[in-house]
Amino acid sequence: MTILDSILLGPDALIREALTKIDAGSSQLAIVVDAERRVLGVVTDGDVRRGLLAGVTLDDPVDRIMNRKPKLASAEAPDEEIQALMRREVIHQVPIVDENRRIVALRTVDTFVAAERLENRVVLMAGGLGTRLRPLTETVPKPMLSVGGRPLLETLVQSFIDQGFYRFDFSVNYRAEAIEEHFGNGYRFGAEISYLREEEPLGTAGSLSLMAERPAAAFFVMNGDILTSINFRHMLDFHKQTGAAATMAVFEKGFDIPYGVVEVEGDRLVTIREKPTHNFFISAGIYVLEPKVLDRIAPSRFLDMPDLFARMIEAGEAVSAFPIREYWRDIGQHQDLDRAEQDFPRVFAGK
Template sequence: MKQDNPLHCPLGVSVRQVIQRINDNKMGIVLMVDQDGRLLGTITDGDVRRFLLNQGSLDGPAGPLIWQHPVTAPAGASRGELTRLLTEHKLRNIPLLDDDGRPTGLFTLADALESEGERPCAVILAGGQGKRLRPLTEDIPKPMLPVGDAPLLENIVRNLVACGFSDIYLSVNYKAQVIEDHFGDGQAFRAHIRYLREETELDTAGPLSLLPPQSAPLLVTNGDIYTATGLDRLYEFHLAHRCVMTVAATQYRVKVPYGVLNLAGHLLLGMDEKPEQRFYCNGGIYVINPEILRLIPAGEAFSMSQLLERVLGAGLPVAVFPIHESWVDVGQRADLERACEEALGKGGEQ
């Protein structure tokens, strides 16, 4: 697949090739064009992830994912008109076309937010003790363990900043001073960092009760997750689906080493030889609407599992964002070693 413009993609490519082009252009979208460069349609990062949730194959053709009627605008449209179109149609991107229908650029949600001076903020949950990693965590908190040439937590902060999240809260408890000494106010990392100081351990949702009032959805991540996932894409996925929460999910495979019998009572219907089952599991990264924060009790240990139970129990919609990129939960030494390999560029897609 050869295209000079990283936003453009020809027909006949695979889903995997579309993902590669989206990763290369870092815009969360590709513009499908014909041989003359005219726009045929679009495929977004969200389109790909919904396809994967429906058990689609990365090596299958990308053609069925193309949206053939995207909202577009003339190349000379004003910023105000483009922002209005984004808001009216609840879009993240608008292709800009010349008089012949060829894309000349892309107006994005980030462009609109920049013009309005708005930026989403993120919370990193970094207060855990990392007991399973002792003695490595006897003197430093788990998020400060080295991964590559920087602490794990610094990798997370830099990824957030690269994805447009420069306003960051760090929730701290165990060995908090180590974290605060390293990051300070965040200026050295091109971020504005503030601290949520847990007097006692508040689990994975409890620290959010320490936040000041919020007016926009929050991105929340555990402080022990190393991933190549574009967190801006997770945030855009959440906004596009208009749910109150979005949970990032990683796929876990279980290979049964025996032939599995399919039964109807005492009768055998068939046998699956050494089948593989796939499950989507909680990836420890979320986007949460501000109105959901009132469901979290103040000053108490409260987990994300408990919060999800309350949200679902209230009949509120929760979306799932599948992670196809590399993802490591650094809980044990083997996980830490794998994260270090990912940082050295030896990892890839799941």
């Protein structure tokens, strides 16, 4: 099987199969073709996530979410034309087809230029008290607690670095000296690290007012007490595609109701559901913001990120939700820390 063959599938294939091809291949997409290998559509990570938000499941057919009008290039097109198409459409891959729309190749941005580091800044919130994790946090700041043999914050930093990001701001307050002593200016990690030093807690959004300079492009804000295998490049691409001012990563959680839930109409009992599970999307503590969002943050005033998003929604700003399908765990309590320690070897093997 060729590399191209490995990313092809039919329209009746399941979304789960497309996802396997997307995650396994360097091209980061699957191409849907008919029996004659004519291109019917393409599926990207963003298509899958938008489908999940709309209520589809991984066991639905792929034609429910595929892009039926993908950008294609002719097999006769010169490299300059294909590169121009990628820049214009802000895409990383272009299927190459013959005169009958049959797939003959796939060109990716990596075939033109070497992978380069991304200039988008990453702000990591590392100033919390970690009250629920005492006594562990009486001497160690929560982001510096060990998971998998190294500080949680170091795993976050390394995940971003592995994906091409290298410019960091750490928002610090409680026991900041432990964090600064471990990371310094970031040189030994292959990164550039600056510090936003809170004199008093400013919240997950308020401390952004301490940034020395306004970012030139969309930037990440992330809580420093999260363990996740999320693909940050996918989230950034998703944010750009939606054209939103801000994007919030969300994670689906199920909550069991330990009682029989009844529905009534007037005095009539209509239905009974015994111990149902309700699923909700919760904020995952990972955000992408456009620089203009900083105009909504008053200097040195307490503000949490959910409140900032609520203000933007009320003002009619476009905000989007990015559903996480990868591993995610908020390290808020002792049982979360224990579970993360158990999960680490499986989720982060070799990293």
